[in-house]
Amino acid sequence: MPVPAAAASMRGTEAAGPRHAARRLGRVLDGRRRRAALLLLALAYAAAMLMLATGGGEGLGAGVVVEAARPRRAPPAPPGSVYRSHLVFERVLPEMRAFASRPNPLMTSHHKKIGKQWKPCIRKRLTESELPSSNGFLVVEANGGLNQQRISICDAIAVARILNATLVTPVFHLNSVWRDSSKFGDIFDEDHFIESLRKHVRIVKELPEDVFLRFGHNISTIPNMRTKAFSPPSYYLQQVLPKMLELGAVRIAPFSNRLAHSVPSDVQKLRCLANYEALRFSESIRILAENMVGRMIKRSSLTGGKYVSVHLRFEEDMVAFSCCTYDGDLKENNAMENARERSWRGKFHRPGRVINPEANRRNGRCPLTPLEVGMMLRGMGFDNTTSLYVASGKIYNAEKYMTPLRQLFPLLQTKQTLATSEELALFKGHSSRLAALDYTICLHSEVFVMTQGSNFPHFLMGHRRYMYGGHANTIKPDKSKLVQLFDNPNIRWNQFKHQMQDMRRHSETKGFGLRKPQESIYNLPMPDCMCQQAET
Numbered sequence: 047m048p049v050p051a052a053a054a055s056m057r058g059t060e061a062a063g064p065r066h067a068a069r070r071l072g073r074v075l076d077g078r079r080r081r082a083a084l085l086l087l088a089l090a091y092a093a094a095m096l097m098l099a100t101g102g103g104e105g106l107g108a109g110v111v112v113e114a115a116r117p118r119r120a121p122p123a124p125p126g127s128v129y130r131s132h133l134v135f136e137r138v139l140p141e142m143r144a145f146a147s148r149p150n151p152l153m154t155s156h157h158k159k160i161g162k163q164w165k166p167c168i169r170k171r172l173t174e175s176e177l178p179s180s181n182g183f184l185v186v187e188a189n190g191g192l193n194q195q196r197i198s199i200c201d202a203i204a205v206a207r208i209l210n211a212t213l214v215t216p217v218f219h220l221n222s223v224w225r226d227s228s229k230f231g232d233i234f235d236e237d238h239f240i241e242s243l244r245k246h247v248r249i250v251k252e253l254p255e256d257v258f259l260r261f262g263h264n265i266s267t268i269p270n271m272r273t274k275a276f277s278p279p280s281y282y283l284q285q286v287l288p289k290m291l292e293l294g295a296v297r298i299a300p301f302s303n304r305l306a307h308s309v310p311s312d313v314q315k316l317r318c319l320a321n322y323e324a325l326r327f328s329e330s331i332r333i334l335a336e337n338m339v340g341r342m343i344k345r346s347s348l349t350g351g352k353y354v355s356v357h358l359r360f361e362e363d364m365v366a367f368s369c370c371t372y373d374g375d376l377k378e379n380n381a382m383e384n385a386r387e388r389s390w391r392g393k394f395h396r397p398g399r400v401i402n403p404e405a406n407r408r409n410g411r412c413p414l415t416p417l418e419v420g421m422m423l424r425g426m427g428f429d430n431t432t433s434l435y436v437a438s439g440k441i442y443n444a445e446k447y448m449t450p451l452r453q454l455f456p457l458l459q460t461k462q463t464l465a466t467s468e469e470l471a472l473f474k475g476h477s478s479r480l481a482a483l484d485y486t487i488c489l490h491s492e493v494f495v496m497t498q499g500s501n502f503p504h505f506l507m508g509h510r511r512y513m514y515g516g517h518a519n520t521i522k523p524d525k526s527k528l529v530q531l532f533d534n535p536n537i538r539w540n541q542f543k544h545q546m547q548d549m550r551r552h553s554e555t556k557g558f559g560l561r562k563p564q565e566s567i568y569n570l571p572m573p574d575c576m577c578q579q580a581e582t
C-alpha cells in the first residue's frame with residue numbers, strides 16, 4: 047500500500063477547518079508574542095536606564111537586559127512540536143528490557159462476550175422479489191485507491207437499486223498517486239459479484255452494443271452527471287433518473303462518496319451485501335493472500351497462532367503529504383519537496399498555503415514512525431514474542447526507520463518475508479493488488495493497529511466488526527497525546543507504559559459500536575448488516 051489516505055483528508059476538505067483554525071491561532075499568537083517581546087524590551091531598557099542613572103549593581107541590571115533580549119530569538123517550541131522520539135527510545139530501552147512483561151495481551155484474549163452476540167444476517171433480511179424493469183444504464187467511475195474504489199462500487203449498487211437501473215461494472219480511474227492500471231476483474235471476482243447480487247440489482251460487464259453505438263463507442267460521450275458529495279436518494283430520483291430515461295444511460299465520474307450515509311434500510315442492506323458478501327478478491331489474490339495468512343499463523347506459534355497487524359503509514363508519499371519534519375536535514379527536505387511535486391504538483395505552493403510542521407506534530411497529524419509504533423505496542427504489553435505483520439508500501443528510508451521496530455519485535459513479517467518474489471511478481475507495481483494482500487492478512491489478525499485515518503482502516507474495522515461478533519479489536523492511537531510523551535526527555539518507562547495501557551483500554555471500549563444515522567455503514571455495520579443472537 048503505497049501512499050496516503052486517498053481519503054477525505056487528501057482532498058483537504060475535512061482537514062481544512064481545524065488546520066485553518068490552527069494557522070489563524072498561530073498568527074494571533076505570533077502577533078501577541080511579538081508584542082510581548084517588544085514590551086519586555088522596552089521595560090528592560092527603562093530598567094537598565096534606571097540602574098545606570100541610580101548607579102545600581104551592574105550585575106542585576108545586565109541580567110535584566112540579557113533576559114529581556116532572549117525573546118528576540120525564536121521561543122522554544124511547545125512540547126510535542128519536534129520529532130525527538132529516538133532520544134526517548136534510547137533512554138527507556140534498558141528499562142523496557144528489564145521490566146518483565148505481564149502476559150502478552152494476545153494470550154489473554156479480549157474477545158469478551160458482551161451480553162448478546164452480533165452475527166451477520168443480511169441475506170435473511172433482504173426480501174427477494176422479481177426485479178423491476180430497468181430504467182437504463184448507470185456507468186460510474188471509481189476513483190482513488192483500493193478502498194476508495196470499494197466505496198464507489200458498493201454505493202453504485204445502492205444507487206442502481208434506488209433508480210431501478212442496470213449497473214455496468216465500475217471502471218477504475220487511473221489515479222495520479224496510486225498509479226495502478228488494474229481493472230475491476232483484476233482485483234475483484236467479477237462473476238461472483240454479479241451472481242451474488244443477481245436477485246437485487248442487474249449488473250452487466252459492458253454496455254450492450256446498441257447502447258454503446260448510440261454514444262459513438264466512447265464512454266466519455268455519455269453525459270456526466272456531476273454529483274455533489276453525499277447526495278441523498280432524492281437527488282438521484284429528481285435529477286439523474288429523468289436524464290437516464292431520456293438517454294438510456296448516464297455516467298457519474300468521479301463517483302466515490304457521492305451517496306449519503308443515510309438511505310432507506312433496504313438500500314442500506316444492499317450496501318452490506320455488496321461490501322461483505324459480493325465483493326471478494328479475484329482468485330489469484332485470494333489464493334496468495336490465504337497462503338500468506340496460513341504462513342503468518344504458523345510463524346505465530348509462541349502466541350497460539352495469534353498475531354498483531356499494523357497498518358504502518360510511513361511511505362515517502364505519506365510523509366511528504368503530511369508536511370511533517372523528522373530529521374529536518376537538507377536530504378529529507380529535498381526528498382519531501384520532490385515527492386510532493388511528483389504527486390500533487392503545485393498543491394503545496396498555492397498562495398495562502400502555510401506549512402507548519404510543528405503545529406502538525408502537536409495536533410497529532412504526523413505519521414507515526416516505526417519506532418514510535420514499536421514503543422507504543424511494547425508499552426501496551428505486546429512483548430518480543432509477538433509476531434507482527436506490517437502492512438505498508440515502501441517505507442520511507444526503511445533501513446534507518448525499520449531497525450528499531452525489528453529490534454523490539456524480532457518476529458516481524460511483511461509481504462516480502464511471507465511470500466516469495468515469484469509469488470509477488472503478478473502484484474509488483476500494482477498498489478491495489480498489494481493492498482488487497484495487506485487487507486486480507488490484517489483482516490485475519492487478532493489485533494489490528496491503525497496509525498493514520500484513511501479508507502483502509504475505515505473499511506477494515508467495519509469488516510472486522512462484521513466477522514468478529516461486532517468488535518473491531520482495533521488499536522487507534524491518540525496521536526496528540528503520544529507526541530507529548532515522545533517529547534518528554536524525563537519520561538520513565540513505567541509512566542509511559544501506564545499511559546499506553548490506558549490508550550489500549552480506551553481503544554477496546556471503542557471497538558464495539560452501533561451506527562448513528564450520519565455515520566458510515568462501511569465502518570459500523572451494526573445494526574444494519576448484523577443481528578443480535580440469543581446468548582449462548
Ligand SMILES: *[C@@H]1O[C@H](CO)[C@@H](O)[C@H](O)[C@H]1NC(C)=O
Binds near residue numbers: 178181209210
Ligand atoms: C423501482 O421498482 C419498484 C418495484 O417495481 C417500484 O416500486 C419503484 O417505484 C421503482 N422506482 C423507480 C425509480 O423506477
Ligand SMILES: *[C@@H]1O[C@H](CO)[C@@H](O)[C@H](O)[C@H]1NC(C)=O
Binds near residue numbers: 267
Ligand atoms: C471520446 O469522447 C471524448 C469527449 O467527447 C473525446 O474528448 C475523446 O477524444 C473521445 N475519444 C475517442 C477515442 O474518440
Ligand SMILES: *[C@@H]1O[C@H](CO)[C@@H](O)[C@H](O)[C@H]1NC(C)=O
Binds near residue numbers: 430431456
Ligand atoms: C525476548 O527477550 C528476552 C529477554 O530479553 C530474550 O531472552 C529472548 O530471547 C527474546 N525473544 C526473542 C524471540 O527475541
